[in-house]
Each structure stands twice: as structure tokens, then as C-alpha cells.
Amino acid sequence: MIVINNKYEIGDRVYLVSDPEQLLRLVTSIIVFKGGELLYGIACGVGESKHYDFELSAERDLTFSS
Numbered sequence: 001m002i003v004i005n006n007k008y009e010i011g012d013r014v015y016l017v018s019d020p021e022q023l024l025r026l027v028t029s030i031i032v033f034k035g036g037e038l039l040y041g042i043a044c045g046v047g048e049s050k051h052y053d054f055e056l057s058a059e060r061d062l063t064f065s066s
Helices: none
Strands: 013-016 024-032 038-044 047-051
Touching: 013 038
Parallel strands: none
Antiparallel strands: 013 024, 024 038, 038 047
């Protein structure tokens, strides 16, 4: 049995910490790799990208946004 220690769930609303616009994104998938590594698929509008949990935040960073 595999135990997955994910930080975010599918459907969670998150922000990409490197995004200066701090656009709201939605977690749409979780990809599990051998060894327990996780990538989160996140959607913003019609675009989707994949990121590690340390690249995401549940809170908007107003000090970073322009």
C-alpha cells in the first residue's frame, strides 16, 4: 500500500509563489512518482502547469504582487 502525504487536495485554490500577478489557481491533479515525489497540476483559466508543493501557497502574497 502507498501512503501519499499531499499538502493540497484536488479542488484546492492556490497561488503560484513566483507569479507577480498572484492569480488564483485550482489544483486539478496530483501526480505521484516512485519515491513519493508529488507534482500538482494547477489550472488558471484555460492553461495548466505542474508544480511542487513548495512552489504553491494557499494564501496570496500581496507584498510580491505588482
